[in-house]
Amino acid sequence: MSKRLLVLLTLIIMVASSSSDLSAQNRRQPPKRVDLLVLGGTIVTMDGTRRIIENGGMAVSDGRIVAIGSRGDIQSGYSARQTVSATGKLIIPGLINGHTHIPMVLFRGLADDLDLQEWLTKYIFPAEAKNVSEDFVRAGTRLGLAEMIRGGTTTYCDMYYFEDAIADETAKAGVRGVLGETLIDFPVADNKTNAEAMAYVEKFVNRWKGNDLIVPAIAPHAPYTVSEEHLKAVRAFSDRTGAPIVTHISETKPEVEESIKTKGASPVAYLERIGFLNEKVIAAHMVWPQGDDIAVLKRRGVGVVHNPQSNMKLASGVAPVPKMMSDGLFVGLGTDGAASNNDLNMWEEMDTVAKLHKVFTGDPKIISAQQAFELATIRGAQALHLAQEIGSLEKGKRADIVIIERDALNQIPLYNIYSDLVYATKASDVETVIINGRLVMRDRRLLTLNETAIRNGARIFRDRILKSLGRSDSQE
């Protein structure tokens, strides 16, 4: 044997033995340590292929999903100090409430069965002027957060006053939020002038930027309550800080007619003209798009949030959501504030969105159960410009995970998962909620909020609010 051949043979033997060593090591390798395992159950991933994993598993570390697959693979590859068993349950991405005003839960049922302008100007604006304080906002936020966690909502997009206090309560409760401080061209509870409001927003955005849970945002109320000059300043602020812009656009027909009369353009065309629209904007409602408004919104990458129950209750109209979806717009789903809904329940919104558009178009195929579920998950994430982080259960995404029981009478026998989720599942069927890898509700017990204290804290405001409006009781 030549010396060269000998060297070659030795090399081959070394490589072969080291590779067999490696695979033996792999077999023997201890499972990787992670923070949390979710094992068993059926995972509805909402990923690009809408994969459904029977008897699945997920490993979570540092707030993110690090592995998702079969229960066996996850169990053998990972170990954790905390394991949640989901055997026999459904596991879904946390629901996304794309538009609300969370402290308004304290106005729930104060004034109903009115149209938007009367409801706003006769009841809501006066009630807000007399009652909204930081204490009010904190108490309402805690109540709203508890309601949302119980209903499997893990992310919400908000717009209100004292938004810094809302962010504080939200972060403490471990909930994710895109939270916008409201700007409006009249004095409000937290800021009396636009200059004050802009200074507040500057501080607010600086404080929360980069937080794992809170995305601080700026929220001009609407193009009819905020001047062109102030809207342009909002856009400049967003360009400079990267903060998203949350607003209401084209909610009612009179709003659109007034815009055409006074500005010579629909609200969307007007906002386009002044250079306001871009991929940072999250626009609630869009009930009455005109002309090529939908094409403009698409071109600018604006996220639109549909609020079917609020639009129905205020008789604002029916947004052309099926067209928006087929035209490729980012569309999500929201409850709007509880004063016009009157709850923060995304299960009802999913059920309603599917049925409203069926009856409105006369076509039962117009929005399927699966599409309705998409609106509250992955499409909702797109509308909030957060689809890289949330909206589906995938490796690398934030671990916002909801476990649903399948034993409730209203869920039996279960033929189709999306149908069951959208048309039959209730908020009360939500059992366990994980946000950013942290358990915030386990087996229906809230872990980050004190429900008794929340109830008592919120009830105090009822009498105060009635008294402030010159009403002594709620029986009128």
Ligand SMILES: [Zn+2]
């Ligand atoms: Zn709203």
